[in-house]
Amino acid sequence: MKLNDLREKPGAVKARKRVGRGIGSGTGKTGGRGVKGQKSRSGVAINGFEGGQMPIYRRLPKRGFTNIFAKEFNTVSVERVQTAIDAGKLDASAVVTVEALVAAGVIRRAKDGVRLLSNGEITAKVTFDVAGASKAAIEKVEKAGGSVKLPEVASAAE
Template sequence: MKLNDIRDNEGATQNRKRVGRGIGSGKGKTSGRGVKGQKSRSGVAINGFEGGQMPIYRRLPKRGFVNIFKKDFNIVSLGRLQTAVDAKKLDAKKTVDAAALLEAGVIRREKDGVRILSDGELKAKLKLEVAGASKSAIEKIEKAGGSIKITGAAAEAAE
């Protein structure tokens, strides 16, 4: 094979359909948009429009409250931490914080912090620095010989 023999597979690339270029092209005159009306013209955005009738998103009642200040935490169980330590992804000697968990692949992205829950067992002696933890998780961590430091807004609220 030579470099000048290299080609795309048959049918891998197609030419752009040029519309409005005469009746013989098959896409002339109205360019495949049909005839007249709002949708045949450019600059149309009619999502949710119901022809002048009150749209359903306005007819239905709105309920509840959305707290725009709500924190979105990464939830991590003690069992998941132990699995990461066993797999040598987390170093039990170093401080375990959001950055360490991200590097170890325990969490995908740093949200508003990490919250530890007590699912599973923890045997490793970990020094944790997280945004929050359940009471039972704190007990299990301290029972295993580790320590936990709550940082951020949760710590300020507790004081």
């Protein structure tokens, strides 16, 4: 086979429809747009218009909002940390921080911090310095002899 022998399979490439090219083409004159009206003109895109029926975005109620100050955390399971320690990528004697997890390749890039989750088991005695952790994850780490240091949260009463 040569490069000049390469062809698409029959029917794989469809010729584009050339509209408005004379009455004999079958798509001449109005070009498949019908007669008159807004939709027959060029540059018209009536987004969400449903022919006079109340559009769905107005029929449905508005709910909730997006918190623009919400923090986005990386989630890491205790099993993932244990796997990295077993592979020799993470030092169990050192404090496990966001920087250490990025360096070990456990997470790709640091967001607003790491939240430790309890999926799997951990056997190594590890000290974590993370932004958040589930109760079950803290229990598992402490059961293995480690500890979890979380940032102090200022109460709303102050």
